[in-house]
Amino acid sequence: MRAYLDLPLTEQAILTLAAMVLVSAFALLAQPRVVATIRVFAWQGVLLAATTALVAWDSGRSHLYLSAALTLALKGLLIPWLLVRQARALGILRDFDIVVRPGLILLAAGALVVFCYNAALPIERFSDSVTRDTIGLSLAIVLLGMLMLVTRRKAVTQVVGFMAVENGLFFAAVSATQGMPMVVELGIAFDVLVAAVLFGVIFLHIRDSIDSLDVDQLSRLTEATE
């Protein structure tokens, strides 16, 4: 494996961007304020779009420019805007989503990153792709998103976690394989958009049914209480 400085400049840039996406995943985990969480998520979308554009330039696959534009529009702008609007309408934009034991969660996140790099080692050995480190990285971003999902209590921040998982998957598709076939990418973008709209509708239902957006209070359906 070649050292970082020996790589061509575009590949260095892609790896740096990848590291920044990972940092943004950590920032999401630790950020207690709802509005700031959404803002970090928007930045993650912008970073993803930049990575995609860079990969497009590096690999010469022009259809990736389209998916870079789609990512910027959807994940950098539209979905964060929708989330902010909904959070404002529900009056929780300035709220805190208390993260219990943030230190422990960050430690666990660090351990997950190490685990993902190790898990991806046997795959990377076979890779002649320009961005071979990125499979482990993207797996880490996926798992950090899931960690965020299970540690958050507010519906809005849980959605951000859900979308961050999608970001990790998208990152894997772009960086490890230079993008999926166009029809698949369009389909996934469509699914994400529909999911974002559906989340908005369910927020309203949750608030109507329990007068709050704390998902903790959604606990009627358990085996024990039946």
Place this chain on the structure above:
Amino acid sequence: MNTALLATLGVPAAAAPLLALAGAGARAAHINAAASGLGFAAAAWLAREVFARGPVGGGELYVDAFNVYLILLTAFVGLTTAVFSGPYMAHEAARGRVGPARMRLYHASFQGFLFTMLLALATNNLGVLWVALEGATLATVLLVSLYRTPESVEAAWKYFILCGVGIAQALFGTVLLYFAAARVVPDPERALLWTELHARATELEPVVMGFAFVFVLVGYGTKVGLVPLHNWLPDAHSEGPTPISAILSGLLLNVALYAVVRIKMLADGALAAGSVHDPALAGRLMMAFGLLSFLVAGLFLHRQRDIKRLFSYSSIEHMGLMTFAFGLGSPLATFGALLHMTVHSLTKSAIFVTVGHASQIAGTQSLERIRGLISTQPAVGWGLLIGAVAIAGFPPFGIFASEFLLLTATMQSWPWLTVALLSGIVVAFAGLFRHMHPVVFGPRPQDQSPIPANMVPVAVHLAIVLWLGLAMPGFLARWFDEATRLIAGSGLL
């Protein structure tokens, strides 16, 4: 492009927006049933063509003996459920549980759900398969919360988050698959086509394929309802409207399992070529997950208090058994699993239809308060009893035949596991009948009165299951055998 195939996909795709615009009254229910009928006719036509001339398509769409039988089954259960849902939803509207706007949403999503499932089955592109299965989740999220009770909203939320995250793992698996495929298929636009990959399965990188399969199994396994990823399933089934429970249990779980089996066929090819790795890795993982689900769900049957939750655990149990059988992978086991998929879908959707009527009669889903159905409304009571007898695996119903085949197959290759399977069947049987006996026979409460019920779908489904148990028609046996040959490498007949 094949006309029958286009019609099969096109009818529900056109019906969904039409129903979103159409009014909410009885007319919408009729359009829904008519569209499902047309869709079934198209699927039957498609099945006839595949049966007569072999696989259809080869570009983005591909239909062979394996998926065409699921397409036909999906279209058929979609039709009978649409027929049942007309009077059922009218009664729900009369009780004031749903308004006109939500009826419109219900009908449009029903067709949207059918479309995404048929697309998932007919597509040749593993990426589109993922998109369609995710689309099926999205189409049903709002249906699960249709009644807007706190419980149903919670169920929808859980379903959305758990299935979304679960299926995200499947997408990661698909990306890895594409990563492996990009090295052997020169054209990147064709590198996710199943036919292309299957032809070159032995060239795929075994390490990457092993990883990809694990992610795919966990991801789609969440949708199949495999333990320990099953938590969303009983909630979504118990809180949504009953026709939705019928198509979720009868169809969606099958489609998710179909996706796992398709990718297992690729993983088997790749792993057998790589000498370092155990070629049975994929199969053994499926056997372990399947057996665990089968046993755990059987135990959970005993402690249920809600009639719809009871039968959703029964679905987990049967999906576990099928996953186990596909994992076993011998021609006999595969044949049995294909038959089991069919008879389980038919029986389970029939059961959910009667359960829906039963809970409308009693005004509750609580098992303790539904009593004496046979004396209140004999058709519903007998329907539920016969359905429960069939699903428990009693002869002469089809489930007995398929479970017998599966036990025989297990006896041939893993004899000790037959003990686990048999005890699982007994535990599940006991769990079902301790609950069903008072529900069907007990003393009739004062306030229970008959309701307008449509028992035709139940009768048709159970008659087919009985027929398959007594004598399987020759063409169907040849058809299943053809599918077995595709999946397991060699046929049975």
